[in-house]
């Protein structure tokens with residue numbers, strides 16, 4: 001491909017992108033594709049000879065868009081959002097073009113220094129005290145794994161990274177049952193094991209019960225285990241539950257345990273000062289993760305891990321072989337030393353574009369609208385005969401079910417998602433099958449939310 005071809009194709013693809021985004025409301029939200037359709041449409045063997053871009057692009061248009069679930073669709077109310085505000089998409093196009101490997105300061109100074117500045121902008125935006133640092137990771141799962149590694153190594157006085165875990169007391173991690181499965185996986189990968197992730201009972205509001213945490217730590221010490229850390233949940237995935245942050249952190253601190261708050265979704269909402277009471281006391285944690293790629297609008301992937309003091313995490317994860325030394329710059333910040341993967345993308349640029357293009361106030365307005373519309377949708381569904389609210393709105397997430405029971409609820413969900421005008425997903429809550437409804441897509445309007453409510457009512461009958 002010549003650079004002239006590249007220029008022309010970049011323009012065509014930019015046009016296609018705007019047309020795609022503009023037409024999303026006319027597409028079904030969830031892919032209406034049968035399993036195997038795309039696989040079968042692709043040749044079984046790779047081409048030996050070059051194919052023209054014209055043909056490649058025509059095949060893309062023929063095979064791909066209709067077989068996608070459209071995460072930027074304004075009537076996407078499933079899972080949590082993966083918002084890509086258009087300004088952040090533009091930053092990603094530039095990053096893709098420079099295609100730098102941002103592992104060390106020297107390999108891309110702008111990426112490193114902008115990352116430091118963006119972390120500090122976001123620290124101020126969510127109201128954390130001065131002095132907190134941080135790093136941008138690919139996903140909350142990676143940030144949580146980094147924190148769990150730090151919990152493990154701190155408890156073992158950094159013997160684990162040298163000698164392994166054989167012969168050591170079992171490091172124990174505490175979390176509630178509302179905590180995301182990424183905590184379980186972090187314990188698997190860190191060699192801690194599922195059995196050493198202690199799920200603490202929750203109170204009537206589905207937050208971790210402080211007395212139960214205290215009792216579990218005491219029982220573990222008596223049994224010769226090694227309490228290492230607590231993972232707290234703010235805005236859990238199933239129903240948006242939060243732990244009582246200040247009470248749990250106080251116990252963890254008394255016990256000398258490292259703490260990590262998983263606010264992957266709800267952390268974005270902390271740019272609104274009136275919502276910060278939900279994580280009051282968070283500044284006493286050691287580590288906090290939130291995903292600007294969820295609710296804030298930074299194109300996936302972009303997960304921010306704040307650290308009160310990075311020293312323990314750096315001691316747990318820094319490796320500096322000769323070939324990664326930067327002679328004369330031993331003190332430079334090399335963010336790959338803060339995380340598990342060595343290679344890193346330039347993720348700070350999309351935050352820079354996003355925060356400047358909308359302003360914090362523009363981003364806050366979106367989140368406040370989403371919460372208000374979610375409350376409105378909840379009341380409209382509550383008023384429908386045959387439907388009931390199971391969990392009340394937390395941030396912008398609530399859940400509902402058919403009064404007729406689980407089977408009727410699952411049928412309704414399938415009808416909604418086959419219809420295509422909106423997209424919702426399910427969870428189990430207290431043994432019941434429920435439909436989650438979260439409002440958070442960057443460009444959705446009140447009209448989109450109310451249209452989804454109308455679809456639910458229409459398909460539920462009654």
Ligand SMILES: *Cc1c(COP(=O)(O)O)cnc(C)c1O
Nearest residue numbers: 139140141180182236237264265
């Ligand atoms: C989405 C989510 C995660 C996982 O985030 P990834 O970035 O996909 O790894 C973890 N915890 C909570 C509460 C989440 O909402």
